[in-house]
Amino acid sequence: MKQETIFDVIIVGGSYAGLSAAMSLGRSLRKVLVIDSGKPCNIQTPHSHNFLTQDGKTPKEISTIAKEQVKKYDTVEFYDGLATEGKKTENGFEIITKRGERFQAKKLIFATGIVDEVPNIKGFWDCWGISLIHCPYCHGYEFKTKKTGIIANGERGFHIASLVNNLTNDLTILTRGKAEFTEEQTQKLKQNNINIIETEIDEIQHQNGYIESLILSDGEKLNFDAVYGAFHFKQHSDIPGSLGCEFTEHGHIKIDNLQKTTISGVYACGDNSCPMRSVANAVYTGNLTGAMVNMELTNEGF
The missing domain is CATH 3.50.50.60 (FAD/NAD(P)-binding domain)
Known part of the structure; x- marks a missing residue:
């Protein structure tokens, strides 16, 4: 079956922050696409800690359960692959993947994480x-x-x-x-x-x-x-920068207290925009981002 190409929201990055944002939006019946290449930064970490109800579980266990739960929401779809390019369009944004597929959305959320140098x-x-x-x-x-x-x-x-x-x-x-x-x-x-x-x-x-x-x-x-x-890092994705998003002096995507970047319609959550690197914080910022994007869509369409 051919995959849909037009969505309310595209989330680039499907780990903890991205999945949390997707759940928040899915529960509001927003049509969401989560694009993820399957390469989390904590892939070989044996146990995750300091997260209530999940303390001591492997990162893979937590993300697997999370994805299974998000998949229950019919308006959320998943694409396994790498997002390589982003463009501003008349009605929102377009994301292009490494395989050349193109997807459109009114809003973008980057939950793409960082890469330690x-x-x-x-x-x-x-x-x-x-x-x-x-x-x-x-x-x-x-x-x-x-x-x-x-x-x-x-x-x-x-x-x-x-x-x-x-x-x-x-x-x-x-x-x-x-x-x-x-x-x-x-x-x-x-x-x-x-x-x-x-x-x-x-x-x-x-x-x-x-x-x-x-x-x-x-x-x-x-x-x-x-x-x-403790090392310097770089953004895992260069799409936010290509769209014009500003960065902090330390290299994080600059956001306000509602997770908005400096580009209208573009949000960021998780490690790419916060120095507090933890599963619990990624889930929190993703949840908040999903709610804020839903509120913006509501205000524009109500």
Whole structure:
């Protein structure tokens, strides 16, 4: 059966934020298309935490249940593939996929997430999301009291250290170059017995993604149970930028308190527009976005 091509709303990205927005809109009988390429950033994370009713489940379990529930709403459709281009049209927007399919909608929601620009260190990707982690709220409790490292520098490193310091007394920051802390920050780190190592990292030794040690460029071997990483990122999709959406100084899509971007009719939710990276927050912002888009459609058509 040929897929419909005209919708009220197209949601680009079908993970937690996108599915949450789709449910909100589906319950208001809005005709919705969710386009998703099936490559979530937490694909190898073993367990998700800090989300009521879902604590300890795998990310895949949560998203599978979510999609099954959203599919029960007859006005929501799914397209498995990659959205590569977006255009403004007379009646709204057009999204073009990698396979060349074209879909139109009055409104767009981007729930496309971000991509971490991680260092080229042997063993890094094998551990990313397992024992090499990004968020104390999502994963920190599971590594409490353990020997812990932080791969970061400057403000990012200091911020993570201040949070993780409450979870362990054995903490080291690895700046991979000259430390960029202020005098006040350096003094606070010393007061809390947090070590600073400036030597580059050559390799992460692990067993099935669980870190055993870091090998530094000078040959020194440091044992760790867990390591946090704070890195720059880029948007997973360049469509919002091509449509003219503005970005914050840190690289997130700029939104207002109703999840609206700077382009009329275009909304964003989840990691692409918020520094708080968690499943719970993605679900919240998606739910809010769906409601706000429905309200805008209502105001335009009532």
